[in-house]
Amino acid sequence: MSIDKSIRTTLLFQRLSEATSVRTFIREHRQYFVHKTLPDFLREQCESKNLVRAQAIKGANVDRTYGHQIFNGWKNPSRDKLLQIAFGLHLTVGETQEALLLADKRQLHPKILRDDIILFCLQKRMSIQDADELLLSYSMQPLERNTP
Secondary structure, eight states: OOOOOSSOHHHHHHHHHHOSOHHHHHHHHGGGSOOOOHHHHHHHHHHHTTOOHHHHHHHHTOOHHHHHHHHHTSSOOOHHHHHHHHHHTTOOHHHHHHHHHHTTOOOOOTTSHHHHHHHHHHHTTOOHHHHHHHHHHTTOOOSOOSOO
């Protein structure tokens, strides 16, 4: 089950502020809530892109054991590790934003320079290595830092 985008977040905020009971609000809007887990999402992405976990983890340059722990839901990755996995899975910007949301991480924002560079690299389907080189050329922290 993917995130239902048929209702705008601003409309949900408005309805929540107008609600007299949180119980009623939840009952009436439950279908719009996020019900998927990050491991479910990662598994679906592997399947839809005809990748096995090992390929995605290798493409992300994430430690093999740590990568499998993320895919199994045993570890909660940092934002940058999840972005590395997004590159390894060849996710679109929208898919990357959904992964960040599911992991309870801040989504990429085009008004933040480092995020702008990452968004550009995702849009251009660049490798993690090329993305890190571009980040470094702007004196930004690379995604790969050799730590989980």
